Amino acid sequence: MxxxxxxxxxxxxxxxxxxxxxxxxxxxxxxxxxxxxxxxYECHRYGTFMTHFSRSHLEGIFWGLFGVVVLLLCTASYSHAKSEQLYQYDECHPNDAIELKQKHQRKRFNAVITTTICFLAAALSVALEGLAGTALMYCQQHKVINFYWAMWGLTQVGSLIAIIGVTIHQWTSLKQHKTPPWNIALGTPILVITAAAFLFGNWIKKKWLKATGSQEEIE
Structure with a gap:
């Protein structure tokens, strides 16, 4: 300032x-x-490249990307649900042909790619929404900008964290890593953060055991 x-x-x-x-x-x-x-001064500092956008354009960007993030969340959750159905099917039919299991594995890998793309697109959308909201606040002096920030923080950031949870769950399931005893897919920020800490702790422990030559196994 x-x-x-x-x-x-x-x-x-x-x-x-x-x-x-x-x-x-x-x-x-x-x-x-x-x-x-x-x-x-504040408009040029915080509005970045959206400084010269009109109010209608900024609102269009904000609410348009709002819908995009919700759509990405639905896409990631649908992909996750289909992948979980494959896992449940394989557990109930352990004697199926190897070809079928390989086909399911490819579908699960596609689900991982889908959720990862959804996460990257959602992260970009949420960031652009934040810039649009900032431009509305400092350049357009929007009277109800607090409502926009509330919706952005509750729905958009929450959706992004939920997509992160789905992506982490898909990756750990595909790699057959040990997962936390709580559900992280479409979970709350606390569940997703603690799950990430859990997986990071397991990774550190695995590296430590490997470095020290211990025979203890980590799934």
């Missing part, structure tokens, strides 16, 4: 007021100029 003095115009000898009405008008004018300069 620039110093407040940068927003206040420097007075000249001819601009110094003499009478009380002139003083009031001068103070009002200086205040307006300082506020305008501050608004322009």
């Amino acid at each position: 620039a110093p407040i003095n940068d927003y206040v115009p420097k007075p000249t000898a001819s601009s110094i007021p003499v009478t009380l009405p002139e003083l009031k008008a001068y103070i009002l004018n200086v205040t307006k100029e300082a506020a305008a300069k501050k608004k322009n």
Whole structure:
């Protein structure tokens, strides 16, 4: 943030007021100029490349990407559900042909790719939404921007974390790693974060046991 003095115009000898009405008008004018300069500075600083976008364009970007993230969440959850059905089928039919199991494995790998793409696209969308919201806040002085931020934080960031949970679950299932005893797919932020910590801890332990030559196995 620039110093407040940068927003206040420097007075000249001819601009110094003499009478009380002139003083009031001068103070009002200086205040307006300082506020305008501050608004322009914050708009260019926080609005980035969306500085010159109109309000309708910014709202279109925000709500358009809002729908995109919800659609990506539905896509990831559908892919996860189909993959879980394959796992359940294989567990109930252990004597199926190898060709069928390989086919299911390929489908599960496709599910991993799908959820990963959904995660990357959702992360980009959420970031652009945040920029659009910031531009609405600092450049357009949107009156109900707090509602936008509430929807963005609750629905969009929450959806992104849920997609991360699905992606982690798909990868661990495909690699047959040990997973946490709680459900991480479409889970809350706390479940996803603790699951990531759980998997990271297992990875560290595995590396440590390998380095020390221990025979203990980690699934």
